[in-house]
Amino acid sequence: MINKLLMSVAVAAIMVASGAQGPAFAQEKLKIGVVTTLSGPAAVLGQQLRNGLQLAIKENGGKLGGREVELIVQDDELKPDVAVSKAKALVDRDKVDFVVGPIFSNILVAIMKPVTESGTILISPNAGTSNFAGKDCNPNFFVTSYQNDQNHEVMGKYAQDAGIKKPFIMAPNYPAGKDSLAGFKRFYKGELADEVYVPLNQLDYSAELSKIAASGADAVFVFLPGGMGVNFVKQFRQAGLADKVKFLSAFTVDESTLPAQKEAALGFFGGANWAPDLNTPQNKKFVAAYEKEYGGAIPASYAFQSYDAGLLIDGALKATGGKTDNKDALRAAMKKAPFTSLRGNFKFGNNNYPIQDFYQVKVVQVGDKFATSIDKKVFTDYQDPHAKDCAMK
Amino acid sequence: MSFTLFIVQTLNGLQLGVLLFLIAAGLTLVFGVMDFINLAHGVQYMLGAYLAVMFYALTGSFVLALILALAAALAFGLLLEFTIFRQLYDRDHLEQVIATFGIIIFLNQGVKVVWGAAPLNLPIPEALAGTVQIMPGLVYPVWRLVIIASGLIVALMLYFLVARTRVGMLVRAGATHARIVSALGVDIRRLFMIVFGFGTMLAAFAGVMIAPILSVEPGMGDSVLILAFVVIVIGGIGSMRGAFMAALLIGLVDTLGRSFMIDILRLVMPPSPARTVGPALASMLIYVLMALVLYFRPSGLFPAKGRS
Numbered sequence: 001m002i003n004k005l006l007m008s009v010a011v012a013a014i015m016v017a018s019g020a021q022g023p024a025f026a027q028e029k030l031k032i033g034v035v036t037t038l039s040g041p042a043a044v045l046g047q048q049l050r051n052g053l054q055l056a057i058k059e060n061g062g063k064l065g066g067r068e069v070e071l072i073v074q075d076d077e078l079k080p081d082v083a084v085s086k087a088k089a090l091v092d093r094d095k096v097d098f099v100v101g102p103i104f105s106n107i108l109v110a111i112m113k114p115v116t117e118s119g120t121i122l123i124s125p126n127a128g129t130s131n132f133a134g135k136d137c138n139p140n141f142f143v144t145s146y147q148n149d150q151n152h153e154v155m156g157k158y159a160q161d162a163g164i165k166k167p168f169i170m171a172p173n174y175p176a177g178k179d180s181l182a183g184f185k186r187f188y189k190g191e192l193a194d195e196v197y198v199p200l201n202q203l204d205y206s207a208e209l210s211k212i213a214a215s216g217a218d219a220v221f222v223f224l225p226g227g228m229g230v231n232f233v234k235q236f237r238q239a240g241l242a243d244k245v246k247f248l249s250a251f252t253v254d255e256s257t258l259p260a261q262k263e264a265a266l267g268f269f270g271g272a273n274w275a276p277d278l279n280t281p282q283n284k285k286f287v288a289a290y291e292k293e294y295g296g297a298i299p300a301s302y303a304f305q306s307y308d309a310g311l312l313i314d315g316a317l318k319a320t321g322g323k324t325d326n327k328d329a330l331r332a333a334m335k336k337a338p339f340t341s342l343r344g345n346f347k348f349g350n351n352n353y354p355i356q357d358f359y360q361v362k363v364v365q366v367g368d369k370f371a372t373s374i375d376k377k378v379f380t381d382y383q384d385p386h387a388k389d390c391a392m393k
Numbered sequence: 394m395s396f397t398l399f400i401v402q403t404l405n406g407l408q409l410g411v412l413l414f415l416i417a418a419g420l421t422l423v424f425g426v427m428d429f430i431n432l433a434h435g436v437q438y439m440l441g442a443y444l445a446v447m448f449y450a451l452t453g454s455f456v457l458a459l460i461l462a463l464a465a466a467l468a469f470g471l472l473l474e475f476t477i478f479r480q481l482y483d484r485d486h487l488e489q490v491i492a493t494f495g496i497i498i499f500l501n502q503g504v505k506v507v508w509g510a511a512p513l514n515l516p517i518p519e520a521l522a523g524t525v526q527i528m529p530g531l532v533y534p535v536w537r538l539v540i541i542a543s544g545l546i547v548a549l550m551l552y553f554l555v556a557r558t559r560v561g562m563l564v565r566a567g568a569t570h571a572r573i574v575s576a577l578g579v580d581i582r583r584l585f586m587i588v589f590g591f592g593t594m595l596a597a598f599a600g601v602m603i604a605p606i607l608s609v610e611p612g613m614g615d616s617v618l619i620l621a622f623v624v625i626v627i628g629g630i631g632s633m634r635g636a637f638m639a640a641l642l643i644g645l646v647d648t649l650g651r652s653f654m655i656d657i658l659r660l661v662m663p664p665s666p667a668r669t670v671g672p673a674l675a676s677m678l679i680y681v682l683m684a685l686v687l688y689f690r691p692s693g694l695f696p697a698k699g700r701s
Binding site for chain 2: 038039040198201204214234238239240257259262
């Protein structure tokens with residue numbers, strides 16, 4: 001309460017002081033554009049992204065860095081061309097100060113140029129492709145999630161350390177799917193039962209499940225996000241494989257898919273940078289507030305990462321006194337990651353991607369709901385392997 | 394590639410085939426008999442799944458949920474027919490496509506408003522969960538066998554209905570000579586309404602049966618719809634027998650292709666390119682099949698009698 005009071009006094013002081021100086025930035029609202037997927041089967045992921053950011057703003061009294069926030073949310077429909085025109089509109093017409101989004105990597109690749117070339121800062125609370133972590137890194141681009149390879153690498157490392165003999169690995173046949181299996185194999189050096197690519201958005205896995213059963217694999221590693229993961233997990237359990245084959249995954253069992261997977265996913269493993277039960281005081285508060293605000297749904301990583309994006313904006317604006325017009329000062333402020341992440345340890349690498357801890361998480365039952373829970377730390381202060389190709393310091 | 398694996402994959406192909414038949418059967422009735430292109434047919438399949446989830450939550454019984462979902466889907470289909478589709482029968486195909494596409498968008502958003510965007514789950518009935526050993530080294534999920542059996546039963550039932558009953562006779566006659574049937578004193582509009590309601594109910598039935606295997610989510614009918622159209626084009630538009638044969642053919646080709654394409658390619662090329670080309674080729678297979686069928690038999694494998 002006292003904090004809030006002090007905060008508003010400080011904000012008022014800044015507003016008065018700046019009013020005399022010229023540009024009336026403090027009276028003007030801070031505009032944040034959100035590009036996220038709100039239609040189609042993946043809409044639930046996009047909603048988590050939007051909700052996380054909204055919650056961060058709400059808990060800050062409707063403000064970030066002392067400025068009132070106007071949020072402009074756009075649905076990219078998971079179509080790159082739609083995303084580009086909406087991102088352009090946010091930058092050119094709405095003149096937003098930040099763009100936060102998207103969920104999917106192909107959308108990120110599409111909106112990167114239109115947003116960053118206008119000088120607007122783009123914060124990705126999920127997608128983190130390897131090219132923007134490496135040679136195409138960009139001073140106007142910040143990531144609060146991870147580099148895409150890392151969750152897969154966590155599982156590869158785990159499989160190697162846990163003495164898995166013959167994993168069957170599978171992903172959709174598109175760039176992120178190939179990166180996933182490559183990431184797994186970067187740390188897992190043993191023999192593979194098989195390596196299989198399925199069409200993106202395949203629904204029925206009967207053929208692949210029969211192959212897994214026939215291959216004598218002792219574990220599977222899959223990257224099947226959203227509805228694909230829901231279907232695969234249910235069918236994996238129905239085929240009677242769950243008791244014989246260890247289930248390792250990335251982006252397949254999390255709080256966005258568990259409400260549909262339920263018991264079928266119990267005991268299954270995933271690689272992650274966070275779980276709802278991660279033991280930091282801030283995180284506990286966030287999870288409780290999210291559940292209360294959004295009808296009892298447990299937040300997934302998409303929500304936590306965009307909540308962190310909100311905190312990042314807040315911290316950077318506090319450092320610049322609420323100003324967004326001096327981009328160099330703003331970028332320098334952001335680079336220092338001036339906020340306490342829900343995940344605890346967090347700093348930006350030279351490529352503006354996080355350096356953070358990674359965990360093996362396990363699906364558990366919490367009351368009548370299902371969530372992931374931290375099982376074991378796999379990497380500490382881990383930076384992605386592409387950062388060395390980035391020319392930024 | 395072992396013999397048991399081949400048998401399992403054949404069963405998987407059959408299961409996909411009968412599911413496609415359940416959807417395509419309704420579509421072939423509506424498209425073939427009424428000459429009405431109903432893109433919203435896939436939405437009825439989705440609705441069936443959602444309704445079953447809802448009624449299961451209310452009653453706790455799968456059988457009750459199935460019955461109630463079918464009844465509700467039938468009622469909703471008839472409502473759509475009465476309010477919207479009836480105005481479209483005499484329009485050209487393009488207008489039908491646009492109007493029914495609008496209904497897809499509307500209902501996909503609608504289920505999101507009513508049930509939320511998160512995928513939902515319908516459990517398998519307790520007694521039919523688990524696996525069964527068919528032969529040594531071959532276990533198979535019971536529910537998939539149930540789907541195969543129910544699809545075959547529906548196919549038989551449809552055969553009797555269309556080929557052996559008076560309503561079936563009228564439907565067949567109405568498909569090719571609507572005016573004459575009408576002149577004989579049959580209310581063709583009412584006949585079409587019955588056909589339409591029945592078609593949507595079949596799609597909803599497919600949705601309910603598949604819901605325990607797949608996640609129930611907005612837009613789940615869209616991908617199936619395309620396959621269903623492929624089925625009726627390959628089978629011959631308006632032909633129930635054609636739809637049945639083509640559905641099984643596509644189920645088998647798709648499943649066996651996905652399972653064995655890489656192994657087959659390995660016979661003629663090194664393993665690494667086979668691994669790259671295989672999945673791509675496998676996912677194209679049914680469209681290649683459709684192109685071939687249309688090239689050699691432009692009106693499909695089993696064209697309906699009296700149509701050209």
